[in-house]
Amino acid sequence: MLAGLTNVTFEFGARVIVQDATWHIQPNERIGLIGFNGTGKSTLLKLLVGEYSPSAGTVERSRTTTIGYLHQDLLSFDTGDSILAVAMSAFERILQLEKEIEELGKELERTGDETTLHAYTDKLHEMDTLDGYTIHHRTEEVLQGLGFANADLGRPFREFSGGWRMRVLLAKMILQQPDLLLLDEPTNHLDLPSIEWLEKYLAHYQGSVVIVSHDKYFLNRMVTKIVEVYQRQLHIYNGNYAFYESEKQVRIELQQRAFENQQEYIRQQERFIERFKAKASKAAAAQSAMKRLDKLDRIEDVTIERPDIRINFQVDKTPGKILVELKDIGKHFGDIRIVEHASAEIDRGDKIALIGANGKGKSTLLRIIVGVETFTGDRRWGHNVEESFYAQHQLEALDVNNTILDEMKMAGSQKTELELRNLLGCFLFSGDDVEKKIRILSGGEKARVALAKTIVSKANFLMLDEPTNHLDMHSVELLIEALNRYEGSLILVSHDRYFISKVANKIWEIDQMKIKSFSGGYEEWVEWNERMNKRPEAGSKKSEVGSKRSEVNPPVSAPKPQAPPIKPQPLESKPTPINKEAKKELQKQQKVFQELEEKIASLGRQKEQVETALASPEIYADKNKFLEAETSLKKVLTELEQLNARYEQVFEKVMELEAKSTK
Numbered sequence: 001m002l003a004g005l006t007n008v009t010f011e012f013g014a015r016v017i018v019q020d021a022t023w024h025i026q027p028n029e030r031i032g033l034i035g036f037n038g039t040g041k042s043t044l045l046k047l048l049v050g051e052y053s054p055s056a057g058t059v060e061r062s063r064t065t066t067i068g069y070l071h072q073d074l075l076s077f078d079t080g081d082s083i084l085a086v087a088m089s090a091f092e093r094i095l096q097l098e099k100e101i102e103e104l105g106k107e108l109e110r111t112g113d114e115t116t117l118h119a120y121t122d123k124l125h126e127m128d129t130l131d132g133y134t135i136h137h138r139t140e141e142v143l144q145g146l147g148f149a150n151a152d153l154g155r156p157f158r159e160f161s162g163g164w165r166m167r168v169l170l171a172k173m174i175l176q177q178p179d180l181l182l183l184d185e186p187t188n189h190l191d192l193p194s195i196e197w198l199e200k201y202l203a204h205y206q207g208s209v210v211i212v213s214h215d216k217y218f219l220n221r222m223v224t225k226i227v228e229v230y231q232r233q234l235h236i237y238n239g240n241y242a243f244y245e246s247e248k249q250v251r252i253e254l255q256q257r258a259f260e261n262q263q264e265y266i267r268q269q270e271r272f273i274e275r276f277k278a279k280a281s282k283a284a285a286a287q288s289a290m291k292r293l294d295k296l297d298r299i300e301d302v303t304i305e306r307p308d309i310r311i312n313f314q315v316d317k318t319p320g321k322i323l324v325e326l327k328d329i330g331k332h333f334g335d336i337r338i339v340e341h342a343s344a345e346i347d348r349g350d351k352i353a354l355i356g357a358n359g360k361g362k363s364t365l366l367r368i369i370v371g372v373e374t375f376t377g378d379r380r381w382g383h384n385v386e387e388s389f390y391a392q393h394q395l396e397a398l399d400v401n402n403t404i405l406d407e408m409k410m411a412g413s414q415k416t417e418l419e420l421r422n423l424l425g426c427f428l429f430s431g432d433d434v435e436k437k438i439r440i441l442s443g444g445e446k447a448r449v450a451l452a453k454t455i456v457s458k459a460n461f462l463m464l465d466e467p468t469n470h471l472d473m474h475s476v477e478l479l480i481e482a483l484n485r486y487e488g489s490l491i492l493v494s495h496d497r498y499f500i501s502k503v504a505n506k507i508w509e510i511d512q513m514k515i516k517s518f519s520g521g522y523e524e525w526v527e528w529n530e531r532m533n534k535r536p537e538a539g540s541k542k543s544e545v546g547s548k549r550s551e552v553n554p555p556v557s558a559p560k561p562q563a564p565p566i567k568p569q570p571l572e573s574k575p576t577p578i579n580k581e582a583k584k585e586l587q588k589q590q591k592v593f594q595e596l597e598e599k600i601a602s603l604g605r606q607k608e609q610v611e612t613a614l615a616s617p618e619i620y621a622d623k624n625k626f627l628e629a630e631t632s633l634k635k636v637l638t639e640l641e642q643l644n645a646r647y648e649q650v651f652e653k654v655m656e657l658e659a660k661s662t663k
Contacts, residue, residue, distance in 0.1 A: 001026055002065045002180045002208055003048050005234075008057035010040070010047060017043050020057070021234045023227060025180060029208045032219040032241060035229035037428055037472040041212045044229065045069065045182045048210075068178035070186060074169050075162050083160065083168045084153040088139045090175035094132040097123055135175075142171045145197040146190070147357065163189035174201065181209045187218050188469070192495055193357045214473050216241050216498040250637060254630060256302045257614060269293055313486045316458045320383035321348050323461050323489055324369055326515070329377035331364060338364050340513040342377075346461075351483070352491040353504035353522060360510045362493045363391070363465055369491065370463055388459035390451050390467060397450075400439035404429055404449055407438060411453045420456070426478045427452045427471070445470075455479075460488035468496045497522060586657040589650055596647045603643065607636045 004024035010017045017040035025031065025048075033041050046052045047059055049069050061067075079086060088095065104120040107113070127133065143153060146167045157168060166189045173181065181202075187195050199221050202209055213219055219226075219241040226237040226244040235251075237244040269289045276282030277290075324346040331338040338361035346352065346369075354362045367373035370389045398407060408420045415423070424434050427448040438446065447470045454462065468476050480502045483490065491508075494500055501522040509516045518525045610633045614626075 001060065001062065003059075003061045003067065005044075005047065005054075006058045006060060008047065008054040008059065010043065010052065011055045016232050018229065018234065019232045023234050023236070024060075025208055025210065027179075027208060028206070029225060030202075030223045031208070031210045031225045031227055032223035032244075033210055033212045033227050033229070034219070034241075034244075034473070036474060039229040041229055042071065042184055045071070045184060045210070045212065048182065065180060066176075066178040067180045067182060068173040068176055069182045069184075070166075070170055070173050071182075071184040072166075072188075075165060077165070077169065079157050081157055082154050083143065083148065083157050084139060086157050086168050087143055087171040087175060088135060090139075090172045091132070091135045094127065094130055094135055097127050097130070097132060101127065139171070139175060142174055142201075143168070145194070145201065146171055147194045167194070170198075177205075177207065179207045181205070181207060183209065184212045185214070186211065187213060187215045187495065190495065191357045192355060192497070195495065195497075214468070214471065214476065215496055216473065217496075217501075250634075252302050254614075254633065255299065258626065258630070259299045259301050261614065262296075262299050266293060266296070313455070313482060313488070314458050315460045315487050317384045317386055317460055319348055319385045319460050319489075322346070322382045323348060323350075323385050324382065325378075325380045326369070327378040327380075329368065329375055329379070331361070331368060331373070331375045337513055339510060339515065342513065342515045344508070344515040344517065346489060346491060348489055350489045350491070350506050351504050352506045352508050353500040354491060354493050354508045354510075355495075355500065355522075356509050356511075362510065365510065365515070366391075366463055366465055366491065366493055385461050386459045387461040387463060388454050388457040389463040389465075390454040391465040398438045398446060400437070402438050403435050404438065404441075405434040407449060408452060408456060411456045415456065423456060424452060426475055428475060455482065462486070462488060462490040462492075464490065464492040464494075466494055467492060468494060468499050589653050589657060593647075593650045596643060596650060600640065600643050600647060603636055603640050607633070607640065610636060 001024045004022075005018075006022050006024075008021045009019050023044075033044065035041050043052065047054060048061070049067055050059070050061075053059075101120065101123045104116060104123060108116050108120055140150075140153060144150070148164075148167070157165065160168070170183075170186060186198065190198065195215075195218065199218065202222055209222070211219065211222060221240075223240055224238070226239065226241060228235045228237070228244070228248075235248075237247050239247065269292065273286045273289050273293075277286040279286075322345055326342065326344045329342045329344075330340050332340075354366060356362055364373060368375045368379065370387070371379065372389075399410075402410070404424060405417070405420060408424065409417075421434055424430075429436075429445075429448070438449065441449065451464075451467055451471075454464070454467075467479065471479065476496070476499060480499060483503045490503075492500075492503070504522055505520070507518040507520070507522060507525045509518070518528065520528075610629055613629050614633065
């Protein structure tokens with residue numbers, strides 16, 4: 001075990017964060033630490049590194065375990081050193097060796113002393129053992145992977161914004177290669193290419209990693225265990241985030257069923273006691289029933305920690321077919337050109353995700369569309385367009401003397417106070433929180449108020465810049481549902497791939513100073529890019545392929561194309577002639593397929609038997625029998641899930657082999 005908690009209770013004043021919690025982190029584990037905002041995820045990380053001490057229980061750390069902890073408080077660090085020097089400070093011993101070797105070398109030149117020679121040789125050997133001659137290359141490689149250009153590596157650390165500073169500190173932590181990496185929202189300040197690079201790096205990382213993140217895609221690809229902080233307890237799930245979602249639903253249903261059955265058993269016993277407690281011949285039996293109830297381990301009812309509230313949009317006016325038209329747009333900052341002679345249009349019903357690496361000009365293009373950024377060319381609004389723009393720099397527009405609720409009332413939505421309170425609940429403001437003054441809110445809280453005001457407006461065109469920042473997973477899901485029901489059009493900038501995949505029906509990308517458009521969702525866009533990159537002529541003839549992707553930049557004199565771009569088709573492959581080996585393989589797979597069907601049917605019968613047992617109120621009188629039945633059901637459900645996955649794989653293989661045999 002590298003580190004862990006044993007029967008830990010931690011309290012902030014009267015508020016209990018966790019109670020009697022146990023969690024052990026083993027070598028080479030990939031763990032996602034999740035929970036609603038405010039439930040104590042960051043607190044648990046601080047307990048593990050020793051910044052906080054528990055109220056009860058013990059925090060355990062191996063003496064030899066090294067821990068790297070990336071968190072938002074690191075942004076207070078400041079220095080005039082270059083970002084390359086800051087990242088290379090991870091190699092403290094190697095840098096010290098470099099100085100010692102240099103000094104010993106000078107002394108050896110001067111004296112030729114044999115003792116100095118031995119010391120010099122030993123230092124060189126240690127440097128070689130530590131792979132010290134490659135630290136410059138390794139540091140540059142990590143910094144470049146996190147989005148830094150070669151020209152930036154010599155720039156002072158303090159010249160960079162908070163997001164870029166956090167990347168430097170992340171690079172330093174990665175280069176230190178601790179036994180245990182604790183990463184608190186590592187993707188918050190990363191663009192899509194940098195997130196993908198970090199995923200690849202962590203996939204081959206030799207130590208253990210604990211990740212606090214609201215990015216479902218990142219968690220699904222990175223972790224094999226989920227630890228959920230829920231109702232002051234730690235709930236452990238052995239799988240990625242998708243497994244957690246399905247398994248949690250099973251656990252909730254089991255607990256609800258167990259609770260209802262136990263309640264029925266309790267009612268039966270209470271009726272028996274009430275009826276016979278005064279009857280002499282049954283008094284002893286009634287007394288025994290009372291003792292059984294007193295000793296009974298009560299199963300808690302399933303309580304939803306936060307209700308599912310629907311965010312509903314109201315759109316007053318229907319706009320024309322074209323909402324915004326951009327023609328021959330140009331924008332540059334000094335020598336840095338963002339777009340040049342670029343054209344595009346946003347049509348009614350479009351839900352566009354503007355994606356790409358940082359520095360490509362996504363937010364700049366969004367501001368051009370809004371009209372708050374200078375540019376060359378022509379931007380035209382369509383008929384009846386009522387727009388609403390959300391960006392975090394707009395927080396200054398909030399009236400600091402208003403309460404949150406008053407600020408929402410000023411948005412002109414005509415919603416009742418109860419409706420506004422419910423909406424604010426989705427954005428993590430509950431109860432008396434809505435009476436807080438804007439002036440005392442944190443930056444994140446102000447951002448959520450500004451987003452709530454955007455959502456509650458009656459606009460038919462939304463422009464959103466990083467709308468999921470400062471939201472937990474639950475609130476992101478509610479926002480996704482709302483935007484999917486939204487009858488208007490929108491364009492958004494986001495690095496949250498899950499959010500983009502659920503909301504966008506069109507992808508925009510700034511490529512070679514032009515706006516490239518792909519008429520489809522994010523996952524289709526990723527698939528199309530992968531397919532194009534695998535082609536021998538990828539890159540040179542990409543524009544010649546009939547595809548859903550098109551450069552939305554026709555010559556000014558050319559007529560606007562009316563037909564939509566053609567969806568790319570998979571490359572055809574030559575049929576493989578059937579042979580004896582393939583026939584044997586088909587027979588083998590058919591046999592496996594039949595065996596799997598029989599096993600699934602058998603497990604299905606076992607599942608029904610266990611569920612029937614759990615449906616009997618009597619089982620809840622015996623805790624051991626109940627736990628045994630519950631464990632059996634979980635085991636059966638897990639085996640069924642694995643067999644069904646295998647069943648699908650074999651089915652596809654059989655279909656593929658049968659198709660070959662008929663050619």
